[in-house]
Amino acid sequence: MKAEIIAVGTELLLGQIVNTNAQYLSQKLASLGIDVYFQTVVGDNPGRLRQAIEIGRSRADLLVFTGGLGPTQDDLTKDVLADYLNLGLRLHEPSMAKIEQLFASRGLHMVESNRRQAMSIEGAEPLENTTGLAVGNGLTADGTLYLLLPGPPKEMKPMMDGAGENWLRSNLVDEQPLYSRILKFAGIGESNLEATLLDLIDGQVDPTLAPYAKEGEVAIRVSTKAGSEAEASVKIDAAVAMIKERAGDYLYAERDVPIEEEIIRLLRASRRKLASAESISGGLLAELITNVPGSSGEFLGGVVTYTNHMKHRLLSVPMSQLEGEGAPGAISESTAALMAERVRELAGADFGISLTGVAGPAESEGKPVGLVYFGLAERGKPTVVHTMNLSGGRTMIRIRAVKAALYRLWLSLRD
Amino acid sequence: MKAEIIAVGTELLLGQIVNTNAQYLSQKLASLGIDVYFQTVVGDNPGRLRQAIEIGRSRADLLVFTGGLGPTQDDLTKDVLADYLNLGLRLHEPSMAKIEQLFASRGLHMVESNRRQAMSIEGAEPLENTTGLAVGNGLTADGTLYLLLPGPPKEMKPMMDGAGENWLRSNLVDEQPLYSRILKFAGIGESNLEATLLDLIDGQVDPTLAPYAKEGEVAIRVSTKAGSEAEASVKIDAAVAMIKERAGDYLYAERDVPIEEEIIRLLRASRRKLASAESISGGLLAELITNVPGSSGEFLGGVVTYTNHMKHRLLSVPMSQLEGEGAPGAISESTAALMAERVRELAGADFGISLTGVAGPAESEGKPVGLVYFGLAERGKPTVVHTMNLSGGRTMIRIRAVKAALYRLWLSLRD
Numbered sequence: 014m015k016a017e018i019i020a021v022g023t024e025l026l027l028g029q030i031v032n033t034n035a036q037y038l039s040q041k042l043a044s045l046g047i048d049v050y051f052q053t054v055v056g057d058n059p060g061r062l063r064q065a066i067e068i069g070r071s072r073a074d075l076l077v078f079t080g081g082l083g084p085t086q087d088d089l090t091k092d093v094l095a096d097y098l099n100l101g102l103r104l105h106e107p108s109m110a111k112i113e114q115l116f117a118s119r120g121l122h123m124v125e126s127n128r129r130q131a132m133s134i135e136g137a138e139p140l141e142n143t144t145g146l147a148v149g150n151g152l153t154a155d156g157t158l159y160l161l162l163p164g165p166p167k168e169m170k171p172m173m174d175g176a177g178e179n180w181l182r183s184n185l186v187d188e189q190p191l192y193s194r195i196l197k198f199a200g201i202g203e204s205n206l207e208a209t210l211l212d213l214i215d216g217q218v219d220p221t222l223a224p225y226a227k228e229g230e231v232a233i234r235v236s237t238k239a240g241s242e243a244e245a246s247v248k249i250d251a252a253v254a255m256i257k258e259r260a261g262d263y264l265y266a267e268r269d270v271p272i273e274e275e276i277i278r279l280l281r282a283s284r285r286k287l288a289s290a291e292s293i294s295g296g297l298l299a300e301l302i303t304n305v306p307g308s309s310g311e312f313l314g315g316v317v318t319y320t321n322h323m324k325h326r327l328l329s330v331p332m333s334q335l336e337g338e339g340a341p342g343a344i345s346e347s348t349a350a351l352m353a354e355r356v357r358e359l360a361g362a363d364f365g366i367s368l369t370g371v372a373g374p375a376e377s378e379g380k381p382v383g384l385v386y387f388g389l390a391e392r393g394k395p396t397v398v399h400t401m402n403l404s405g406g407r408t409m410i411r412i413r414a415v416k417a418a419l420y421r422l423w424l425s426l427r428d
Numbered sequence: 429m430k431a432e433i434i435a436v437g438t439e440l441l442l443g444q445i446v447n448t449n450a451q452y453l454s455q456k457l458a459s460l461g462i463d464v465y466f467q468t469v470v471g472d473n474p475g476r477l478r479q480a481i482e483i484g485r486s487r488a489d490l491l492v493f494t495g496g497l498g499p500t501q502d503d504l505t506k507d508v509l510a511d512y513l514n515l516g517l518r519l520h521e522p523s524m525a526k527i528e529q530l531f532a533s534r535g536l537h538m539v540e541s542n543r544r545q546a547m548s549i550e551g552a553e554p555l556e557n558t559t560g561l562a563v564g565n566g567l568t569a570d571g572t573l574y575l576l577l578p579g580p581p582k583e584m585k586p587m588m589d590g591a592g593e594n595w596l597r598s599n600l601v602d603e604q605p606l607y608s609r610i611l612k613f614a615g616i617g618e619s620n621l622e623a624t625l626l627d628l629i630d631g632q633v634d635p636t637l638a639p640y641a642k643e644g645e646v647a648i649r650v651s652t653k654a655g656s657e658a659e660a661s662v663k664i665d666a667a668v669a670m671i672k673e674r675a676g677d678y679l680y681a682e683r684d685v686p687i688e689e690e691i692i693r694l695l696r697a698s699r700r701k702l703a704s705a706e707s708i709s710g711g712l713l714a715e716l717i718t719n720v721p722g723s724s725g726e727f728l729g730g731v732v733t734y735t736n737h738m739k740h741r742l743l744s745v746p747m748s749q750l751e752g753e754g755a756p757g758a759i760s761e762s763t764a765a766l767m768a769e770r771v772r773e774l775a776g777a778d779f780g781i782s783l784t785g786v787a788g789p790a791e792s793e794g795k796p797v798g799l800v801y802f803g804l805a806e807r808g809k810p811t812v813v814h815t816m817n818l819s820g821g822r823t824m825i826r827i828r829a830v831k832a833a834l835y836r837l838w839l840s841l842r843d
Binding site: 302374 | 454470471483499559704715727789
């Protein structure tokens with residue numbers, strides 16, 4: 014079954030609010046095995062709404078509306094759809110009673126316009142609104158299904174999950190639900206990952222493999238329609254096994270989590286603690302890690318030693334190491350190593366990690382923009398320093414340096 | 429001018445990501461005086477994308493695409509639009525060179541598919557991607573404007589604000605050019621600011637005032653059509669004067685810069701240095717400040733003292749202050765003050781700032797989620813601590829705490 018989501022509201026077109034309803038409904042419909050081919054947003058305008066209905070009907074079997082069920086003159090969804098289908102509007106007594114009772118209980122005079130929220134399209138099934146006043150509608154006309162839901166998420170979601178889903182299921186020409194698993198990768202770019210898996214991605218019909226980039230991370234969605242979760246898992250496991258053969262070293266999770274969350278999980282599992290010393294990344298590394306809920310158990314803290322003075326003062330890196338004739342300088346393999354080791358000792362952690370380099374705009378210590386050293390000091394093991402040459406603007410270099418560092422850390426935690 | 433936003437990506441139709449791009453672009457277009465009548469989301473499917481283009485053309489003068497410019501087989505926007513308009517694709521040499529250089533610098537083999545990101549539609553103006561690889565396009569064909577932007581917000585926003593907006597302005601079919609000035613506010617929420625200025629926002633016809641929120645900041649774009657820059661400035665100055673009367677204390681810049689950039693500017697002008705001590709914000713404060721190019725001159729560094737041990741070890745906050753019967757604890761006014769003072773001394777800075785509080789999910793030290801103390805220690809002045817009670821999830825509380833801290837710091841620098 015093909016569906017289209019039509020969100021009605023000028024505030025969406027003005028960018029005053031984000032259309033989170035479309036995401037919620039898309040996920041919901043996918044879980045019911047219904048394919049969403051289009052999402053449309055249209056304003057509180059009868060002519061354009063009618064146009065959207067016309068187009069939607071021509072390309073979908075199910076139109077899911079959200080918004081435009083409220084009491085104001087702007088709330089037109091029921092009126093316009095009824096008019097388009099040459100159907101009337103009927104007052105839904107139970108909804109009306111509920112509205113009157115609510116106003117009475119608050120000792121308020123009921124504004125007449127509230128009657129609009131109790132109107133139902135002729136022949137439609139009224140869908141109860143458990144968290145608001147506007148009644149929803151489920152309607153079948155000329156072989157097209159119309160589901161009318163309120164706009165406010167706190168009313169839309171309960172109605173969709175309750176009366177809406179029930180009405181949908183009872184009107185579905187039995188479809189198999191879609192099951193998906195997200196695979197998250199690090200240390201490899203989207204295009205390289207796809208090249209590695211190209212024949213699988215193109216060849217795989219069931220399950221399907223869909224790669225996509227998401228905030229500097231790479232993900233692959235493995236999806237299949239199946240009669241049961243168990244049946245789906247068997248098919249998905251087989252596909253994942255093939256992917257692991259090719260790119261197992263980059264696959265850090267089989268669910269949609271950032272790599273820093275996996276790192277915290279691995280640290281917790283092995284009862285180990287982490288501390289960081291940042292120069293080039295200026296706190297970004299610590300910020301990502303501490304953004305993981307509960308990370309305070311594994312991340313002891315860090316320093317942002319932006320100047321040589323601070324590297325010396327906080328981490329007791331010798332000034333002779335940082336400045337003067339023939340000194341390695343702040344941006345060097347040996348300084349990265351010292352920073353990682355000293356912060357590990359200072360915090361009493363099992364892992365100390367460090368980043369020092371040149372983010373630009375200008376070179377520093379005669380070293381080129383994009384040169385970054387990542388230091389990894391582990392209790393009882395020799396310190397390792399990775400050298401990177403990154404490109405991009407100042408911000409991108411900082412992000413790439415941190416992502417690469419997190420990947421290296423994850424690798425050594427995994428092994 | 430009538431516009432339609434077309435977001436391309438199956439991940440949107442599956443509800444894996446929210447279409448925040450549509451909101452950003454809607455706000456942007458509104459601020460440029462362009463009316464958005466429809467938003468459409470279509471998957472990575474040539475036939476349906478072509479259909480969306482056809483419908484969009486029939487009802488809009490400007491189609492703004494986001495997504496589908498990447499390297500993978502799924503990224504079809506340029507191919508489908510070029511084919512629809514019977515135009516060819518040309519390799520944009522500078523973009524190709526940039527891609528090759530990137531892979532070379534990382535010592536990686538460039539996968540052939542990356543060439544796709546450097547392709548440009550015949551006759552289109554290539555739009556530089558400052559934060560990614562896929563080149564954008566601005567194209568006029570048969571009286572319709574086509575603006576092609578990348579999907580990842582990290583790439584889309586800078587391109588829209590830069591090359592995209594320039595291309596749009598130069599192609600607006602308007603007798604008079606649109607002049608705009610961005611006003612940036614801090615220390616006040618979007619809805620509060622809007623309420624304060626509501627009559628102005630509604631009443632102002634020329635210049636128009638368009639408020640919009642942007643990464644935790646609030647901005648108002650003041651726009652007017654005028655025959656000359658000078659003529660526009662007179663009108664805009666008058667509107668800005670009215671706004672200043674109402675909200676002058678929150679207006680930190682009359683150009684689109686983050687508040688941390690203003691802070692660095694003010695520090696530089698007064699030859700003063702800054703250091704930070706963070707607990708709740710885990711490095712976010714330092715990260716924002718060090719993201720300002722050249723900030724290393726004014727920001728000496730900071731510490732992320734996530735545990736009491738680190739607060740004691742790095743900042744010599746007495747353990748008796750942090751733990752034990754009747755101790756104020758880590759989340760307290762006095763600890764915030766000590767953290768700010770100690771990091772200022774440690775770094776030899778003029779300002780030391782600190783943040784300690786509860787980001788959640790759970791309460792800490794029996795103190796409620798959202799309770800945050802901001803410490804501000806200035807050389808030769810008594811230390812000030814501001815108490816905040818913030819709402820939202822873990823991430824929002826961290827961001828709001830940092831933004832509020834930056835606002836307080838800006839206030840004391842301005843005076």
